[in-house]
Amino acid sequence: MRIETDFLVVGSGMAGLWFAYRISNHGRVLVLTKKDDSESNTNYAQGGIAAALGSDDSPQQHLEDTVKAGYGLCDPQAVQVMVGEGPRLVRELQKLEIEFSTEGGHLELGIEGGHTRHRVAHVADTTGQAVEWGLINAVRSAPNVALYEHHFVIDLLTDESGRCCGVLSFDRESGKFAEIHAKVVMLATGGLCRVYEHTTNPPIATGDGVAMAWRAGAKVADLEFIQFHPTSLFGARIDGRAFLISEAVRGEGGILRTPDGERFMPRYHPDAELAPRSVVARAIYNELRTRRLDYVLLDLSSIPPAHILKRFPMIADTCKRFGLDITREPVPVVPAAHYSVGGVKTDLWGRTSIPCLYTAGECAHTGVHGANRLASNSLLEALVFADRAAQAASKEEARLPSLDKINPFERQLRSIEDPSLLNSLVSSLKQTMWRFAGIVRSAKEMERGRARLAELSRELKALYPARIFSPGIKQLRNTLIVGDLILRSALARKESRGLHYVEEFPDTLPEASHTVLSPKD
Numbered sequence: 001m002r003i004e005t006d007f008l009v010v011g012s013g014m015a016g017l018w019f020a021y022r023i024s025n026h027g028r029v030l031v032l033t034k035k036d037d038s039e040s041n042t043n044y045a046q047g048g049i050a051a052a053l054g055s056d057d058s059p060q061q062h063l064e065d066t067v068k069a070g071y072g073l074c075d076p077q078a079v080q081v082m083v084g085e086g087p088r089l090v091r092e093l094q095k096l097e098i099e100f101s102t103e104g105g106h107l108e109l110g111i112e113g114g115h116t117r118h119r120v121a122h123v124a125d126t127t128g129q130a131v132e133w134g135l136i137n138a139v140r141s142a143p144n145v146a147l148y149e150h151h152f153v154i155d156l157l158t159d160e161s162g163r164c165c166g167v168l169s170f171d172r173e174s175g176k177f178a179e180i181h182a183k184v185v186m187l188a189t190g191g192l193c194r195v196y197e198h199t200t201n202p203p204i205a206t207g208d209g210v211a212m213a214w215r216a217g218a219k220v221a222d223l224e225f226i227q228f229h230p231t232s233l234f235g236a237r238i239d240g241r242a243f244l245i246s247e248a249v250r251g252e253g254g255i256l257r258t259p260d261g262e263r264f265m266p267r268y269h270p271d272a273e274l275a276p277r278s279v280v281a282r283a284i285y286n287e288l289r290t291r292r293l294d295y296v297l298l299d300l301s302s303i304p305p306a307h308i309l310k311r312f313p314m315i316a317d318t319c320k321r322f323g324l325d326i327t328r329e330p331v332p333v334v335p336a337a338h339y340s341v342g343g344v345k346t347d348l349w350g351r352t353s354i355p356c357l358y359t360a361g362e363c364a365h366t367g368v369h370g371a372n373r374l375a376s377n378s379l380l381e382a383l384v385f386a387d388r389a390a391q392a393a394s395k396e397e398a399r400l401p402s403l404d405k406i407n408p409f410e411r412q413l414r415s416i417e418d419p420s421l422l423n424s425l426v427s428s429l430k431q432t433m434w435r436f437a438g439i440v441r442s443a444k445e446m447e448r449g450r451a452r453l454a455e456l457s458r459e460l461k462a463l464y465p466a467r468i469f470s471p472g473i474k475q476l477r478n479t480l481i482v483g484d485l486i487l488r489s490a491l492a493r494k495e496s497r498g499l500h501y502v503e504e505f506p507d508t509l510p511e512a513s514h515t516v517l518s519p520k521d
């Protein structure tokens with residue numbers, strides 16, 4: 001099957017939907033998404049979206065906080081763009097009938113670790129869901145936009161000049177492959193933390209965009225920086241996902257304690273519970289390891305129960321389902337892989353190193369987060385850079401490709417059902433990444449991790465040659481590529497900085513530099 005469109009968007013989270021919404025006046029838009037339309041990291045965001053909206057705040061202050069949290073690696077121009085354009089775009093989001101929480105007629109702005117002002121706009125503790133549905137409604141009612149669910153994008157199509165001119169995808173409902181040709185492709189496939197055994201991310205977050213872009217020849221940057229969220233609910237899984245206890249809970253007064261009651265964060269950082277996430281996650285990791293604990297406790301006793309229920313209704317409700325009343329009991333928590341700072345390298349307009357291929361959101365690397373993302377800056381980054389990408393893409397003068405010029409790779413695929421044999425390979429991959437590319441790393445162990453991934457790739461290839469396709473097999477191939485890119489990037493960084501801590505190189509070098517990998521090197 002062949003389909004033609006002007007703008008092809010892969011992914012229906014914040015970045016993909018905002019891009020589709022904005023570009024819809026400039027031509028036909030097709031959004032492809034591999035599960036239901038709302039299934040995305042965006043849908044699970046709790047804390048909110050950061051922007052300098054308060055009367056005591058300014059983009060300059062937001063910039064300073066972001067740069068401080070980024071350990072010398074933020075791209076100042078990119079941060080300037082994000083904090084400068086953010087407030088206007090958040091106000092535009094409000095117009096989409098997304099009902100942000102208010103207080104006395106004004107936005108109720110939360111505070112989270114590393115922010116020196118109240119600047120996190122939120123919809124109670126289900127911001128992501130509200131934003132996701134607001135955007136889906138906007139896109140579904142926009143002229144020119146079609147959204148196809150359950151379309152798994154397999155690979156990018158490039159022409160003989162190397163320009164991206166579409167994708168090869170698989171319609172899970174009809175069981176048919178489709179070649180979709182477009183003038184511009186926007187890759188908005190989100191995160192990759194499902195490569196880890198413990199993660200807050202839903203099953204869609206398998207790094208497909210990074211793997212596809214890599215196969216097509218794009219550069220990737222800073223993939224060693226994985227943010228481990230300090231507080232996910234111990235012993236609870238939903239769809240394989242660790243349930244997140246938002247940082248906003250610490251923002252409202254939650255205190256971290258060991259099970260015997262000691263408040264330990266002041267020993268690690270002057271900002272205690274509101275220290276940067278990398279510091280809090282490593283502190284918890286250290287307490288767990290040295291005291292042989294299974295979890296630490298998040299004590300909410302200083303927050304009035306009525307406020308807990310008003311500000312965190314979903315968290316309270318979900319914990320209750322796991323038998324925990326958070327208005328009366330402390331919450332047992334452990335860290336989990338949460339966010340990928342690195343991704344496909346872009347400029348300030350979402351352009352990648354491949355002509356006509358744009359990217360935004362969690363699968364992109366804009367440089368705004370440096371070596372550590374500040375809480376609630378990722379929805380903002382997705383919004384701002386998807387918006388800029390739409391402005392730039394609307395000016396592309398590309399024409400639809402002629403069919404014979406398209407690289408015909410993978411046209412001979414044969415599809416099968418996801419084999420159950422895959423589960424053990426997927427588990428091995430996740431355990432390998434958790435063990436060898438986790439919160440505290442060692443160069444020697446990371447080499448072992450790479451060798452183990454190479455072994456798993458060989459096993460997969462022996463079981464299923466390249467022309468055999470199922471979404472599960474392809475996702476595993478993608479996660480193996482992404483896992484290896486994380487380890488390669490981590491090995492290339494001979495220092496510890498922000499989210500990346502390696503035992504052999506505990507110090508931070510005076511000069512900060514990005515880790516850029518290219519498939520052509």
Ligand SMILES: Cc1cc2nc3c(=O)[nH]c(=O)nc-3n(C[C@H](O)[C@H](O)[C@H](O)COP(=O)(O)OP(=O)(O)OC[C@H]3O[C@@H](n4cnc5c(N)ncnc54)[C@H](O)[C@@H]3O)c2cc1C
Nearest residue numbers: 011012013014015034041042047048153190361362376379
């Ligand atoms: C539990 C949780 C809480 C969070 N809380 C916050 C918060 O409070 N504030 C904040 O700023 N950030 C938060 N984040 C991070 C933030 O939600 C994400 O970084 C952001 O939503 C990413 O948006 P995105 O559009 O890039 O990707 P996503 O929202 O993940 O969307 C990716 C889309 O791509 C689709 N896709 C992927 N691969 C394919 C493929 N091969 N073919 C077709 N479609 C594909 C997916 O199905 C999905 O629709 C949180 C993340 C999690 C997991």
